Amino acid sequence: MADVGIETTQNVRINFQLASVGERISASLLDFLFLFVMSIIIMLFAGILGESKVWGLLFMIPLLFYTLLFEVFMNGQTPGKKIMKIKVSMVDGSAPTFSNYLIRWMFRLIDISLTYGICGILCIVIGEKGQRLGDILAKTTVIKTKRKVSIQNTILVDIPENYELVFPESKNINERDLPLFKKVIAQIESLEDPVEKLQFGLRARKNVMEKLEIKTEMQPLQFFKTLLIDYNLIHRDK
Structure with a gap:
């Protein structure tokens, strides 16, 4: 189908x-x-x-x-x-x-x-x-329906060595939104048409930027990956 x-x-x-x-x-x-x-x-x-x-x-x-x-x-x-x-x-x-x-x-x-x-x-x-x-x-x-995945697959990501926080606003991310960010990343990576890929990414980035009150020109794919890393960095030692 x-x-x-x-x-x-x-x-x-x-x-x-x-x-x-x-x-x-x-x-x-x-x-x-x-x-x-x-x-x-x-x-x-x-x-x-x-x-x-x-x-x-x-x-x-x-x-x-x-x-x-x-x-x-x-x-x-x-x-x-x-x-x-x-x-x-x-x-x-x-x-x-x-x-x-x-x-x-x-x-x-x-x-x-x-x-x-x-x-x-x-x-x-x-x-x-x-x-x-x-x-x-x-x-x-x-x-x-989507198969259930572990929290490891939906929330946790590797933090690069010597990584520094990019978006302090990431502390305001709701944990329930993290699986969505991963879905957006997967969707962007799966799109083959460059125009469709860019339009989808910019639309998704705009909505999240407004919600978190972030201003950036970072490319959508890198933006969502950075949000995931920032969130994990902020909450790593909690």
Whole structure:
């Protein structure tokens, strides 16, 4: 599948890989399996408690909202999506709200149930952002989640010998922004078009400079690498 651009809270555009049709189908099949097992367990309990029709109906209600409930409370993932390492995301990068999840869930009836998934698959394949009909209306898509990495890979970097602090303002960097800086560095290094590379780097540098109140003409790639080293230097002995 293609990539989709996600705007971070730093207003930096980072590309994420869209979940493939196969991954989404696999996640749905896994969820169906979980639903099947849950249904059997519920019916067994209903039979034990008596009045199986009443209890069966009462217990079956949560199953109807299975996808909606899990996506709302598991940050865009159902158990199937979690296993397949994919999740629901807004196409503009913001976190989906309950109404976004609700719209996706409501249109499962058309995308999946009534059309046996054909409508959803066609929309995903034909579209550019991996969206089924429910996604289009909810302005969401499904992306691959990044593998968890250790703090060593996201924060710590080597400090050159005899290195001197360049930006004292680095003390104001939020630790949560450091993985983002590394993503920006990787994004700059991966771009082949010099113009696109420069535009992306300057835009990212401008946003961070404004936030940290830094003034510099340093090249974007070196700027972000320097921020990481400065941060580590400042916090090395703490």
